[in-house]
Structures are given as C-alpha cells and as structure tokens.
Amino acid sequence: MALTIDRNAGKSNRLSSHRNPARLQDYDCQHRAQLLTMAAVKFSIVTPSFRNSRWLKLCIASVADQQGVELEHIVQDSCSDDGTQNWLPHDQRVRAFIEKDGGMYDAVNRGYRRAQGNILAHLNCDEQYLPGALKAVHDFFEAHPEIEVALAGAIVTDADGKYLCQRPALMPHPQHIWFRFMALTAAIFIRRRVIHERGIFFDPRWRDLGDVHWVMAMMKNKVPMVVFDRYTSAFALTGDNMNLKPNAIREKNETNAMIPGWVRMLKPVWIAHHRLRRLAAGHFSLKPTSYSIYTLQSPEKRVQFDVPKPTAIWRNQR
Numbered sequence: 001m002a003l004t005i006d007r008n009a010g011k012s013n014r015l016s017s018h019r020n021p022a023r024l025q026d027y028d029c030q031h032r033a034q035l036l037t038m039a040a041v042k043f044s045i046v047t048p049s050f051r052n053s054r055w056l057k058l059c060i061a062s063v064a065d066q067q068g069v070e071l072e073h074i075v076q077d078s079c080s081d082d083g084t085q086n087w088l089p090h091d092q093r094v095r096a097f098i099e100k101d102g103g104m105y106d107a108v109n110r111g112y113r114r115a116q117g118n119i120l121a122h123l124n125c126d127e128q129y130l131p132g133a134l135k136a137v138h139d140f141f142e143a144h145p146e147i148e149v150a151l152a153g154a155i156v157t158d159a160d161g162k163y164l165c166q167r168p169a170l171m172p173h174p175q176h177i178w179f180r181f182m183a184l185t186a187a188i189f190i191r192r193r194v195i196h197e198r199g200i201f202f203d204p205r206w207r208d209l210g211d212v213h214w215v216m217a218m219m220k221n222k223v224p225m226v227v228f229d230r231y232t233s234a235f236a237l238t239g240d241n242m243n244l245k246p247n248a249i250r251e252k253n254e255t256n257a258m259i260p261g262w263v264r265m266l267k268p269v270w271i272a273h274h275r276l277r278r279l280a281a282g283h284f285s286l287k288p289t290s291y292s293i294y295t296l297q298s299p300e301k302r303v304q305f306d307v308p309k310p311t312a313i314w315r316n317q318r
Contacts, residue, residue, distance in 0.1 A: 046111030136228075154232070
C-alpha cells in the first residue's frame with residue numbers, strides 16, 4: 001500500500017457535458033494557476049530512498065538550504081523499515097511518496113513522472129548539493145537554452161565527510177564510456193524535455209548500472225549536452241554504496257559482454273585516450289579548494305573542509 005504525502009498537489013477539474021460557461025471560466029482560472037505554479041518550480045530533485053534514514057536527512061538538508069531558486073524535492077521511499085516512515089511523511093521540505101518500487105532507477109522514474117519543474121536531477125541519499133549549486137545550474141541553463149544536459153563536477157568523501165578526491169566532468173565518448181564513466185549522476189542536470197518529450201527514462205532492468213545505460217541512451221539520441229565547469233555535489237562512500245555490491249559486479253560483467261569486439265580489443269587505446277583528454281581538461285592540475293556539507297556528526301549545520309592538495313584520482317574506481 002502506497003502512502004503519499006504531497007502538499008503541492010492540485011485538485012482535478014472535469015468539464016461537464018453541457019459545458020457550463022461559469023464552470024468553464026472557473027476551470028480556465030484554475031488551469032492557468034496550475035501552469036503558473038509549474039512555471040515557478042524551476043527544479044525538481046528526485047531522491048530514491050530505502051533504509052537510508054540518517055543519510056537521507058543530510059541529503060534533504062542540502063537541497064532545502066539552496067538559495068535563489070524555486071524547487072521541489074520529491075522523495076521516493078520504498079517502504080523503508082529503518083525509522084524513515086516515522087519522520088519523512090512529516091517533513092515539510094519534501095513531497096514524500098512511500099511505495100514499493102522496482103529498484104532505485106524505477107523510483108527515480110516515478111519521481112520524474114511526478115516532477116513539475118523544468119530542470120530535473122536525481123540525488124541519492126548518500127549525496128548532497130554544495131552551497132549555491134542549484135542557482136549556478138539555473139543560471140547556466142538560462143544562458144544556454146540550446147543545452148539539455150549539464151555535466152558538473154562532484155567531491156567524493158568518506159563517511160565522515162573527509163575529502164577523498166574529486167570528479168571533474170568530461171564529455172562522454174562513445175568508446176570510452178564502456179570503460180570509464182565521465183560524471184557522477186549527483187552532478188548531472190537535465191531539462192524536463194529529456195524525460196517528458198524525448199522519453200529517455202532510466203531502464204529499470206539495470207538496478208546498479210542504470211546511469212551508464214541512461215547516458216548511452218542520451219548519446220544515441222544525440223541529446224545536446226556540455227560540461228558545466230563547476231562542482232555542484234558531494235558523494236559519500238558510506239561503506240554501503242550499491243555500486244560495491246554483488247549485483248553491481250554482475251551488471252558490470254553483463255555490460256562488458258555488450259561491448260563491440262573491436263572496441264574491446266582496443267581497450268588500452270581508449271583508456272590512454274581518456275587519460276589524455278583528462279590531462280588536456282586540467283583534471284590533474286587542480287587548484288586548492290574547499291567544500292561545505294552536512295555530516296552525521298553535524299546534521300543541522302554544514303561543516304567546511306579545506307583541501308590544500310586536491311586530486312582527481314579515485315583509487316580502485318573506473
């Protein structure tokens with residue numbers, strides 16, 4: 001049984017068969033109001049959730065304190081039994097939908113179908129937005145109306161929020177993507193039409209590698225995308241991340257089996273070329289930086305971390 005807590009949902013309107021003019025006028029007024037509401041909501045952020053109560057609270061806080069933008073935060077919780085249902089339905093900052101789903105990417109698709117914004121993104125429970133991230137993304141899309149996908153950078157931390165590395169984005173390459181993924185989904189932002197006009201949803205058959213196949217689908221459909229040279233997000237290695245579990249390894253093997261033979265034969269060439277592209281993009285000559293996130297020790301206030309020696313090398317990762 002699904003529990004829906006949606007404080008922004010409007011009432012449905014139906015026209016009578018005799019098309020009463022007064023009712024038509026009332027319908028038109030309400031319809032215009034709904035359209036204005038949709039226009040005002042610039043961002044729809046979707047968070048899939050399952051038994052991640054502590055991390056979900058940090059994620060929600062990082063969205064709620066974004067300044068200078070209109071947004072809605074849709075949380076799709078798959079009937080978590082870890083205490084999430086004790087507080088999530090009462091959190092005024094989100095639209096909460098508690099219902100069983102077919103996995104993380106099915107949950108994101110459900111959220112995207114409900115989304116009212118014209119810029120969409122999904123943010124997992126173990127991810128956060130950095131201060132000012134959404135305003136920067138908003139301004140970027142406003143300045144580039146022809147772009148439908150923005151690929152930004154992300155900070156990778158340990159479970160305590162301490163710096164591990166950072167992932168500057170890189171434009172996807174049709175051969176490289178089989179071996180090296182160019183951006184974290186926490187830092188990918190799309191226009192509404194990618195989902196609602198092009199119909200490029202996540203394929204829920206992939207429970208762990210859906211992001212790779214989703215980006216491949218956008219490349220196949222020639223969706224206009226570009227690198228947005230800014231760090232917008234943080235991803236925490238909590239020790240329970242899905243991409244480290246057996247199913248993810250199985251899906252990696254299945255994906256590897258799909259690689260064209262000639263591409264597989266030239267794997268060392270593609271990896272070398274990928275590294276050269278990263279070198280040219282400045283990924284190995286990063287400047288000192290800092291970031292501010294919520295932590296399990298400080299769930300109410302962001303903590304700033306200074307990074308005097310940043311690195312784009314993520315050990316033991318693709």
